[in-house]
Amino acid sequence: MCAEQPETDAGAFTLRAPWGLEGLKGADTIIVPGTARPTVPPTPAVRDALRAAAQDGTRIASICSGTFPLAATGLLNGLRATTHWIAAELLAGSYPDIEVDPDVLYVDNGQVLTSAGAAAGLDLCLHMIRKDYGSAVAADAAWLSVMPLEREGGQAQFIVHDYAPTPRGSTLEPLLAWLQDNLGTELTLADIAAHAGVSTRTLIRRFREQTGTTPLQWLHRARLRQAQHLLESTQHTVERIGAQVDFGSLTAFRARFKKSTGVSPHSYRRAFSDRGRPGR
Template identity: 75%
Template structure:
């Protein structure tokens, strides 16, 4: 028994100031409740911090282990913080970089991705974070291939996940990697979670129109487009409404919105469809017409491509 305890997989959860309590508790609960087929615990979990007292927003957390415990961990998990743009201390960066150099598996939950990025662990890699912070991550660290649509990304030794419940998806994925599907499925049942969720983070992203500067000359045209989503509009139709040539329209539209008229229309129609799926019991065929799609088939295909799940699944998830 003593030999087994020494060999047990150790998970170190790094608690930074302003840690998000949900992100912190997720790996603690999931890994401490995971059991091997013979009933033995599969993991030993330690909560570590640079200083014993950690500001967790609504309460102060007192930890037992310091940063030196990261060196002894088999897996390090970095939960998100409420202020992800703030860089971690040099001591935290050095501890994470050292652990990565030693081959330790390191994972982040939600905005914990920013901490991994600041430690230089994501350069040249694909990564994800909460969809609301994805643009900031991509802008701050242009050498990272940011994917805002997925629930988690596994690069082998470095893993990242989206926000909140996606941390559960990531933990279950790591358990399946370590001990197989049967152990992971049992952990999923204890968490009242499916072992794999359909779709990715895309289905939770609010499809918003590209921002338009206040006072933009495009504003009247965008309002007209919004009022005419059900029409089969061509680029010529839009240019005629704007009183300009198609070439000038495309140039001005991209300058002021960052996208093309066609892309703007597609996004507006998808958002309209999401609203109707969430708030009405209209048939998929009727919603396809109300949102301006040429056919129910075209609607289903584009909706799944953009949102990540079918209209039917989206309605079941968000009604």
């Protein structure tokens, strides 16, 4: 563990680093940990040490929000990268030269690698072990860590697909409540506008102003979230759930669900159903 100072305030505890930044010299791999303050850039000394290590050919990987200090060095400019999904939009806005992919567990650019949340950092570490020592060693490491060598899908499956909240007293509140009650009904833009008593043009404008999205996009996300809830909390068949949220045919439901979450409805249920959780 290397740091600019011998001790680092980590909030609930203090970290003591046995080595200073000079310990980065000659390292084969440097891992940049997550930070509770991603908008605070690293000090010039830390930034320069990481740049110097990269120039020497050292592999540098980041875990979770550790992508932010790594991005501040400029080493990710022009590259694809990821971070925890909840901070992906902030990363993209702060560093427009980086192609941010919020759906994957990790991104390997060769010398520079990034991962999503903390658990995805373990996926990235196993990936590096496999590259360095082969699949057999990586499989043993995964077995000792009580985790799969590879996880299906990406972090999209962990994203809560809630729609944007609307201010209390919003003119859209009654309409949104009606849409929520009719997720299983086939609705067109014209149907929604007719129920609201406005033109489709006015409806789209009000949705943009108050929710930041379109009526049909809002409806799609609400249906997806309801499907996730039903898969988690009921034993209804996938076909029945698809019909309950009006995703059309079973084939269409599976395809649209996997496109949004990165996994199939059956895989999502295995991972998140109440019956599969500890203590249930």
